[in-house]
Amino acid sequence: MASIRLGVVGLGLGQWMVETVHKIEGAHVVAAAENMPARLDGMGGSKAYEKKNDLRLYEDADQMMDNESLDAIALAVMPKHRRALIESAGKRGIPMLIEKPWAGTVESGRELIELCNGFDVPCQVEFPIRCMPAMVRLRELMNGDLGNGWMANANLMMGWCPLPGAKHWDPDNHNGLLNECYVHLFDTLAFLLGKPKSVFSFGGSFRGSPMPDAASAVVEFESGASASLTCGGIGAACADGGHLLDIWTEKGLARITGTQWLPDTVEWGLREAKESTVETFQAPGRRTLMEYNMRAFFDAVQNGDPVAATPEDGLIATAIAMAIQESIITGNRVAVDC
Numbered sequence: 001m002a003s004i005r006l007g008v009v010g011l012g013l014g015q016w017m018v019e020t021v022h023k024i025e026g027a028h029v030v031a032a033a034e035n036m037p038a039r040l041d042g043m044g045g046s047k048a049y050e051k052k053n054d055l056r057l058y059e060d061a062d063q064m065m066d067n068e069s070l071d072a073i074a075l076a077v078m079p080k081h082r083r084a085l086i087e088s089a090g091k092r093g094i095p096m097l098i099e100k101p102w103a104g105t106v107e108s109g110r111e112l113i114e115l116c117n118g119f120d121v122p123c124q125v126e127f128p129i130r131c132m133p134a135m136v137r138l139r140e141l142m143n144g145d146l147g148n149g150w151m152a153n154a155n156l157m158m159g160w161c162p163l164p165g166a167k168h169w170d171p172d173n174h175n176g177l178l179n180e181c182y183v184h185l186f187d188t189l190a191f192l193l194g195k196p197k198s199v200f201s202f203g204g205s206f207r208g209s210p211m212p213d214a215a216s217a218v219v220e221f222e223s224g225a226s227a228s229l230t231c232g233g234i235g236a237a238c239a240d241g242g243h244l245l246d247i248w249t250e251k252g253l254a255r256i257t258g259t260q261w262l263p264d265t266v267e268w269g270l271r272e273a274k275e276s277t278v279e280t281f282q283a284p285g286r287r288t289l290m291e292y293n294m295r296a297f298f299d300a301v302q303n304g305d306p307v308a309a310t311p312e313d314g315l316i317a318t319a320i321a322m323a324i325q326e327s328i329i330t331g332n333r334v335a336v337d338c
């Protein structure tokens with residue numbers, strides 16, 4: 001089958017996507033759009049970037065969609081800039097890979113789902129962790145020998161915390177760090193435990209942020225399962241990472257470890273077993289962490305496979321973030337509105 005011709009909009013995180021696609025056979029980035037091309041100056045400018053990556057660069061994303069025969073597009077822009085791009089790509093019938101977080105609020109997330117559902121094209125949200133081989137293996141084990149999840153204990157912390165004036169705190173944009181970053185963790189839990197029901201959380205603005213920058217929460221799921229978690233921007237970059245998840249299931253337990261964001265090991269055991277089993281997998285690179293998620297998206301585009309994470313999955317993760325934020329602020333248990 002012909003190689004997928006991808007267009008990328010936004011060359012912040014989008015640069016990582018361009019690098020990632022170099023690793024994937026059967027797909028190439030033919031063009032990218034960046035309306036602030038000056039951000040490429042540090043890399044020798046637009047011309048040098050085009051040459052190095054063998055792509056055509058545009059300032060206007062619509063012009064890119066009109067001039068190029070794209071099989072798919074990746075929208076690597078902040079939530080605030082997505083709606084118009086989704087409309088443009090959808091009207092042209094171009095399948096979309098859309099960055100997380102799905103939206104800044106539950107309400108705007110619902111509106112975007114409605115918009116996407118009006119187009120007959122695959123729309124996948126970028127949630128790399130659920131697509132990584134170690135996590136795919138855990139899901140497979142839970143569909144089989146280990147059975148359904150009962151309780152989980154999860155952690156994802158980073159030393160990085162945006163400064164108080166950063167756009168990540170803008171309610172019309174990411175609407176806080178918990179939604180910006182830690183939807184990765186919330187999605188992972190929903191991927192394993194199903195639909196969330198309510199949240200109780202402590203936390204605070206430890207680093208002087210305008211909104212909570214770290215949380216210690218318990219999430220209740222409709223299945224009766226629950227997960228306790230810690231997440232936020234109070235880590236230390238020099239020592240972040242290691243632990244991602246322990247999960248206890250009907251038949252035993254599993255533990256996922258590896259470098260932060262890049263889990264590569266599943267240790268698991270049945271309740272009556274004498275020894276656990278340790279399985280290791282290939283983790284993606286830090287700047288190519290979306291490799292498996294992009295592979296799944298290309299399979300959806302090329303073969304009609306279901307997308308790896310739907311807009312509804314995106315909304316669930318954002319709804320958990322909003323409920324955690326509200327619970328920290330109000331001190332109440334909060335229903336997850338998704």
Ligand SMILES: NC(=O)c1ccc[n+]([C@@H]2O[C@H](COP(=O)([O-])OP(=O)(O)OC[C@H]3O[C@@H](n4cnc5c(N)ncnc54)[C@H](O)[C@@H]3O)[C@@H](O)[C@H]2O)c1
Nearest residue numbers: 010011012013033034035036061076077078081099100101
């Ligand atoms: N998947 C991941 O692991 C991961 C990691 C980091 C960031 N992200 C997400 O990726 C998204 C983008 O983050 P970022 O840090 O790259 O943001 P950014 O603002 O630094 O970069 C986005 C770029 O897109 C450009 N842009 C916006 N609208 C455009 C348009 N219509 N046409 C052309 N260019 C346009 C902006 O000028 C900007 O340069 C965010 O939602 C962020 O949360 C995901």
